[in-house]
Amino acid sequence: MAEQEVEHLIRKEYAAGFHTDIDSDTLPPGLNEDVVRFISAKKGEPEWLLEWRLQAFRAWQEMVEPEWAHVKYPDIDFQALSYFSAPKSMADRPQSLDEVDPELLRTYEKLGIPVHEQEVLAGVAVDMVFDSVSVGTTFRAKLKEAGVIFCSISEAVHDYPELVKKYLGSVVPQKDNYYAALNSAVFSDGSFVYIPKGVRCPMELSTYFRINEQNTGQFERTLIVAEEGSHVSYLEGCTAPMRDENQLHAAVVELVALDNAEIKYSTVQNWYPGDEKGKGGIYNFVTKRGIAYTNAKISWTQVETGSAVTWKYPSCILRGDNSVGEFYSVALTNNYQQADTGTKMIHIGKNTRSTIISKGISAGRSQNAYRGLVRMNPGAEGARNYTQCDSLLIGDRCGAHTFPYIESKNPTAVVEHEATTSKVSEDQLFLCQQRGLDAEKAVSMIVNGFCREVFKELPMEFAVEAGKLLEVSLEGSVG
Amino acid sequence: MTDFQQHALQLADAQSSPDWLNDLRAQGAQQWQSAAWPTRRTELWKYTPLVPLQNGDFKRWAEPAGGWQDHIEQIDLDATRLVFVNGVFDPEASSELPPEVVRFGDASAEQKAVISEHLGKVVDTERHLFAALSNAWVAEGVLVHVPRGQRLPKPVYVLHVSTPTAEPATANSRVLAVLEDGAEATLIEHYASTADEQNGFVNSLTEVVLKDNAGMQHYRINMEEENIFHLGGVHADLYRSARLRGFTIAQGSRLKRVDYQVNHKGEGADLNLQGIYLPRNSQYVDYHTNIEHCVPHCTTKEVFRGILADKSRAVFNGRIHIHQDAQKTLAELSNKNLLTSNKAEVDTKPELEIYADDVKCAHGATVSQINKGALFYLQSRGVSRKEAEIMLSFGFINELLQEVQEPAVQNYLGPRLARLFSRDNELLRHISYE
Numbered sequence: 001m002a003e004q005e006v007e008h009l010i011r012k013e014y015a016a017g018f019h020t021d022i023d024s025d026t027l028p029p030g031l032n033e034d035v036v037r038f039i040s041a042k043k044g045e046p047e048w049l050l051e052w053r054l055q056a057f058r059a060w061q062e063m064v065e066p067e068w069a070h071v072k073y074p075d076i077d078f079q080a081l082s083y084f085s086a087p088k089s090m091a092d093r094p095q096s097l098d099e100v101d102p103e104l105l106r107t108y109e110k111l112g113i114p115v116h117e118q119e120v121l122a123g124v125a126v127d128m129v130f131d132s133v134s135v136g137t138t139f140r141a142k143l144k145e146a147g148v149i150f151c152s153i154s155e156a157v158h159d160y161p162e163l164v165k166k167y168l169g170s171v172v173p174q175k176d177n178y179y180a181a182l183n184s185a186v187f188s189d190g191s192f193v194y195i196p197k198g199v200r201c202p203m204e205l206s207t208y209f210r211i212n213e214q215n216t217g218q219f220e221r222t223l224i225v226a227e228e229g230s231h232v233s234y235l236e237g238c239t240a241p242m243r244d245e246n247q248l249h250a251a252v253v254e255l256v257a258l259d260n261a262e263i264k265y266s267t268v269q270n271w272y273p274g275d276e277k278g279k280g281g282i283y284n285f286v287t288k289r290g291i292a293y294t295n296a297k298i299s300w301t302q303v304e305t306g307s308a309v310t311w312k313y314p315s316c317i318l319r320g321d322n323s324v325g326e327f328y329s330v331a332l333t334n335n336y337q338q339a340d341t342g343t344k345m346i347h348i349g350k351n352t353r354s355t356i357i358s359k360g361i362s363a364g365r366s367q368n369a370y371r372g373l374v375r376m377n378p379g380a381e382g383a384r385n386y387t388q389c390d391s392l393l394i395g396d397r398c399g400a401h402t403f404p405y406i407e408s409k410n411p412t413a414v415v416e417h418e419a420t421t422s423k424v425s426e427d428q429l430f431l432c433q434q435r436g437l438d439a440e441k442a443v444s445m446i447v448n449g450f451c452r453e454v455f456k457e458l459p460m461e462f463a464v465e466a467g468k469l470l471e472v473s474l475e476g477s478v479g
Numbered sequence: 480m481t482d483f484q485q486h487a488l489q490l491a492d493a494q495s496s497p498d499w500l501n502d503l504r505a506q507g508a509q510q511w512q513s514a515a516w517p518t519r520r521t522e523l524w525k526y527t528p529l530v531p532l533q534n535g536d537f538k539r540w541a542e543p544a545g546g547w548q549d550h551i552e553q554i555d556l557d558a559t560r561l562v563f564v565n566g567v568f569d570p571e572a573s574s575e576l577p578p579e580v581v582r583f584g585d586a587s588a589e590q591k592a593v594i595s596e597h598l599g600k601v602v603d604t605e606r607h608l609f610a611a612l613s614n615a616w617v618a619e620g621v622l623v624h625v626p627r628g629q630r631l632p633k634p635v636y637v638l639h640v641s642t643p644t645a646e647p648a649t650a651n652s653r654v655l656a657v658l659e660d661g662a663e664a665t666l667i668e669h670y671a672s673t674a675d676e677q678n679g680f681v682n683s684l685t686e687v688v689l690k691d692n693a694g695m696q697h698y699r700i701n702m703e704e705e706n707i708f709h710l711g712g713v714h715a716d717l718y719r720s721a722r723l724r725g726f727t728i729a730q731g732s733r734l735k736r737v738d739y740q741v742n743h744k745g746e747g748a749d750l751n752l753q754g755i756y757l758p759r760n761s762q763y764v765d766y767h768t769n770i771e772h773c774v775p776h777c778t779t780k781e782v783f784r785g786i787l788a789d790k791s792r793a794v795f796n797g798r799i800h801i802h803q804d805a806q807k808t809l810a811e812l813s814n815k816n817l818l819t820s821n822k823a824e825v826d827t828k829p830e831l832e833i834y835a836d837d838v839k840c841a842h843g844a845t846v847s848q849i850n851k852g853a854l855f856y857l858q859s860r861g862v863s864r865k866e867a868e869i870m871l872s873f874g875f876i877n878e879l880l881q882e883v884q885e886p887a888v889q890n891y892l893g894p895r896l897a898r899l900f901s902r903d904n905e906l907l908r909h910i911s912y913e
Contacts, residue, residue: 068522376846378821393836396804402831406844411818414847421833421840 027084033057036185039084043154046161056174056184063178069340070369070401073283073309076248083186083219146202148232149194153221156192163194167225171254171291171317179250179285179311187221187252195230195261204459206235220251226261226296235462237268248283249307255290255298259320262297263290266462267314270469271306278336278365281308288312294320294349301457303466304331304341305473313371315344318352318383325354328454330466332473333366333398342372342403347380347413356387359451362398369401376413383410389419392450394443444471481516483533487612488512490540490649496618497584499591503599507614514608523606526794526826527736527765532708537680541565541648547640548572550673554700556887558636558667561621565641565679566650568619572638579664580635583620583653593624598655601686602714606769607738609710613653613684620653625662625693634665634696634885641672641679641707652683652711658693658721665885667698672731675705683711689721691745696724698888702895703731705760712738717777719745725752726883728892729764730899736765743770743777743805753879754783757899758791758823765794772805775835779810784876787816787823797842798830805835812842817849817875819868869900 027038036057040050065076143150149160156164174184195201226232249271257263265288274281284307290298300314316325327343345354354374362368370389391400402419424446432442448455448467455463491508517524543564553560559580562572568582576582581590598620604611623635639652656666668685689695699713709732715723729735741750756764770779785793797812816825829842849871857867876896883889 391831391833393833393838396806396836398836399832399834401833402829402842404828404830404844406827406846407824408816408818408826408846409824411821411823411848415845417829417842417844419829419831419842421831421838423836423838 027082029080029082031078031081031083031186035083039186039188042084043157045154045157048165049157052169052174053185056181057186059175060178060181060185063175063181065178069311069371070367070403071309071311071338071340073338076283078182081248084188142202147196147199148201149192150205151192153187153190153192153223156223160192160194163225164192164223167223167254167256169254171256171289172252172287177287180252180287183219183221183250183252183287187219190221190223190251192222193224193232193234195226195232197227198229199227200230201232204233204235206237218247218249218251222251222253224254224263224265225256226258226263228258229260231262233264233266233459235266235459237270237462237465249285251286251288253286253288253314257290257292257296257298257323259294259296261293262299264299265290265301265314266458267300267302267304268462268466268469269302269304269306269310273306273337274308274335276335276364278308281337282306283308284310284312286312288314289317290315290325291317291319292323292325295322296320297324297326299326299328299457300343301328301454302330303454303458303462303469304329304339305469307339308337310337310339310341312341313343315346316354317346317348318354319348321349322351323349324352326457327354327356327358328457329358330361330451330454330470331359331368331370332361332470333363333368334473335364335366337364337366339367340369340371342370344373345375345385347374347376347383347385350379350381350383352380352383354385356385356389357453358387358389359454360389360391360400361394361447361450362391362400363394365397367399367401369403370419371403373405374407374415374417376408376410376415378409380410380413383413385413385415387415387417389417390450391419391421392447393421393423480512481533483537484512484516486538488615489538491615494540494616494618499595500583500598500617503614503617507599507604507611507617510604510611511608511615514611517608523767527734527763531734532680532710535678535680535708536647537649539646539648541567541641541644541650541679543567543569544642544644547642547673551640551671552891553638554636554667554669554887554891556634556636556885558634560636560638562638562640563619563650563652565644565648566619566639566652566681577631577633579623579625579629579631581622581624583618583622586622590622590624593657594622594655597657597686597688599686601688601716601742602684602712603740607712607714607740609682610684610712610714613651613682613712616651616682617653619651620655623654623656623664623666625658625664627659628661630662631664634667636667636669638669638671639681639683641670641677641681641703643674643676643678647678647680649680649682652681654685656686656695657688658690658695660690661692662690663694665696667700667885667888669698669700670703670709672703672707677704677707680708681711683709685711685713687713687715687723689715689717689723689748691719692721693718694722694724696884697726698885699725699727699737700888700892701727701729701731701735701737703735705731705762706733707731708733709735709737711736712740714738714740716742716744717748717750720747720749721745722749723751724884725750726888727752727754727766729754729756729766730758730762732762732764734763734765736767739766739768741770741779743772743774743779746774746776748774748777750777750779750781752779752781753882755876755879756783756785756793756795757876757896758785758793759788760791761789762791763793764791767796769798770800770810772799772801772808772810774802775804775806775808777805777808779812781812782879783814784879785814785816785825786819786872786875787825788819790820790822792823793825795825795827796830797828798832799840799842801831801833801835801838801840803834806837808835808838808840810838810840814842814844815875816844816846817872818846819848819872873897873900
């Protein structure tokens, strides 16, 4: 394909870039114990949670930023960030969607999420997070009927304190890592899901995130608890408006799958990646981890196309016998994006199984790394892991890297790891082109085929969005 | 600076060496003392703690000793033989040297120039701490310098013997091979020790320069007994269309770490590297390989296999780094491990770092026990379970052994390894080597 075509296509602009003007009740930049107390007070949290946050904050102060990831970015001044911002209309909480700030609703509509129609058509309950506070939750009643709790974590703290107290930090402890500690100290809001024993959640649960306030760090906290024998599928998707300053996003997601439960967690991540010069973009430092008890299953599926810097390792602790962990990932980087992403599978129980399928696509001047750990503990009798990491390079100025760590302490455990790296094959391109497809379409098809194993794991709505996203992000960066 | 670093520097001072090596020694000492001591958080030493080495009390140089011949069987081949006992040259056991092979101390002005040009220049001492130590300690060493277009008629066989000493002691080993354009040679390095009661620390470093179209077969046979500490490195620069065929095996040792670094510096360079590690008892083997593809059109094929028994541990780290513009690279790495005991542990990390797009790279790693289906198949044909296990374990590494080009090395290793797997000699008759 001609070079200028490539150039043209690489310069595809970020389609979801716009900014909504809403007054925010924003805290001035800076971080100290008072800020933590302010956030906690603002949300009317009980004493134990404040204490929990303060513990995390004190631990965070002692910690140093991790440097081992294959990413480079200027130092973050944590004192220059603002740690709380809530849309003004929060003062009197809207009782239904009609009461929601219309400006806000229009934002979602621009993103192609018609909330009203969604209720009827898609059958998806949306817990919308606009900056730091949940503003609208749909389908609550329908879920309540099934006994499912799906609300913001601040609401959960008030309404179900014993559940939150029991599980918050049980999978990702406050001191787990630098960003998890920061999140534990200042987390603003997020989602809480509780599926009672034996219940199959009647619909896919979904949250859309947006970062909207300049200079605001976004610290989501998600906690999903699936009781024995229950089943839930959770969708998380995000886009962010165009912006020049780098923003920090340090979320924590905790999944607890008790005996025989199954949690499927799907993500489409499309934060603003910065412009073609590498200016701006979101820093995405996320800690996601699930713990699976006997016969339980946790499945992570992610499509990562956004963010200037991504640092994210959705992991599974396979604690119970026969538990199953899955990780399906497509990570696409373009221009100056950097991604260091992968998973950890910690096999503790007997006959635990894990599958890792990771597809990395690098274009432009981006760096895309897979970093994974598979650990077979001495007790992981008969455990099994299969890992496949494939990388596709598009353009001669990008990088694709693979850093898999394999630790095995049990002879009956079987670990297999395979990785390949190559560019889009000339033969495949030629075949498509001589059948009348233009190069761009051909590449899009080839890349979609390359990612097929991961896409087929996504719920329907997401699979469509993911395919489209990939096409838009990649369009033409092929030659 | 740790006590260990301190003692190591004192050892360097206590040593006599040719004056013309002083610059390199000073530079090595400088790097050694300013380097941060590796801990668990140092990525290159993540799985291999140096604490046992630090506690080893290595404050003196090893003395030469006799009587080792009864304990060590040499590789039986017609070669230029150089024998070092505890790091000290043994002229009796060594053969006469051809003009292409010389000890550093006997080097002619011309050979000194070659040594000065290349010694310590192939290895990246920033990345390899113990290579800096080797520089600080360099005194004795072997130069193999093959002139343009020539082929060394006999292989060069360097045997390094360690014997137990009254108190823990240290030995240094250094080899430099420079093959000019179109030259060819075979180099066999053999490390052996006489008894399980070894208490020594061997620091070894080999540097290889293969100029345009040069070709080399290199063997590093690490067959030491229990309890020795061995930190070694093989570092090679490959220029245009140079070919390096490497083979290495590691067995024995309380702690053995061997770093292979190969730099493809000329287009068309080719590396074929094979390794076997067979730790048992409480042995600890660590192989780190790093292949740098700096230019286009180079190839790498790397296969490492390990079988771990008892409470042994093995670490493998295979990195392939494709630099920007190193297009049309072909690189393959495979690491397979068999665990035969539930106390054994293996940590493997094959790494790919790629900055060029028109390349084909792949790596694979597996860890498992002996395939149950294969065991069943053999048993169903009347082979006892024990025999079947031995046949399958031996077969697992025999594939690599069969590729060894030098028959003498194959004849030496074959029966030894066969014996290693069959603790019961009766079973040996099934294996073709006896």
